[in-house]
Amino acid sequence: MLLLLIEDDPVISAELQMRWQGRGWTVRTCARLAEADSALAQADVEAIVLDLNLPDGDGLDWLARFRRRDRLTPVLVLTARTRVVDRVKGLSGGADDYLSKPFAPEELDARLEVLCRRTKVARGEELHFGRLTWRRDLGKAFVDGQPINLAPREFEVLGLLMHRAPHLLARRTLMDALAERNLEVAESAAENYVSRLRRKLTGSGTQVRTLRGFGYMLALDDTAPGSTAVD
Template identity: 45%
Template sequence: MRILLVEDDPSIAEGIRASLRQGGHAVDHVTDGGQADAALRDHGYDLLVLDLGLPGLDGSEVLQRLRRRGKGLPVLVVTARDGLAERIRVLDLGADDYLVKPFALSEFEARVRALLRRVSSQGKPELQLGRLRLDLPGHRAWVDRRPLELTAREFGLLEALALRADRVTSRAQLIEALCDWDQELTDNGLDIAIHRLRRKLDGSGTGVRTIRGLGYLLEELADAGDAA
């Protein structure tokens, strides 16, 4: 999943970013409200983690602009503003959840999983293609009852393909899903990830097919050799 983190405190941002990346997510980080508003207009995200007390635009204004554009992107507000009236105000503006600083990273991670569970595959936390099954919030995959041992990047690649299993996914879409602004993914890096994923899917009845000039398609295979 691709997440936008809007936080101007470097130490808090680094802890959140490390936690999200460890969970297999691509994270873009900005430090003021204007940058956040621009990123939300120019890029697609699965979750927004938003501080309120920001330079430039206040986080509340970022949230209002997002909702005025008709975007249903889930928003987790993380802020030091602790008060019932403030919580109600922000939730009424369109936030999906509200977490007061300081907080335990384990609670933050649980809130993130809950929000992503709502939107994964149009509200379905699991995807299945033939014998292959994915638990999206848990970042786990199985073939029948056998767990697949996947790196975070390999799972992200499999997830991006599985969410578009009925259509071709371009290389640009895969790179967008797998990288963030601080960790660029090269074409060669994508080729390596696809090669490793194909090897781990070998014998599963599901493969990654190359559609020349267009991209890749995750599909059930009559013959595992068709994945090449």
């Protein structure tokens, strides 16, 4: 397993590098975000451990830029920012997991193993419905081979809908699935993602239908059941 550790504390960096190399993992360490960009340009990594308070910028800003080009590589934020609002910002900003300092090294190892195992299962997953194609490995969805401009949360919601299509995706199931992906969103926020996704699928031959009080489903335009769609 090739890990990229972005951490400017030399003690933490050295201790984690020694620990992980002892487990047989290959580790590349960077103390600055610019160094991380250079490292990623030279090699594909299986996971990234990211500190937020770095000498040349805020890790969350870097993560937002990284997610625009890579939605799949797991990122675990390791930071001294312990407030709930910071954790929510980190997860909403593209982190797959969030661990506060001080931390137990055993817990960090376990979380990394889970993230990498989940990513290996996800790579190569491809779903089809009507004219839609959903590619987990690319982090993109397509209509007739043309990419749709989806935000990461919209991409995840579309994948959940396509897994169930043409059957109902219960609202509670949607919320639980997002929670499993460490996407902590309120029910109203999830409904906003569905609404935005619905608009972006206009002209695709597929509709997102809402069954009030139950959940959501994908349906082809010419075979859609008589449920009521709402924004």
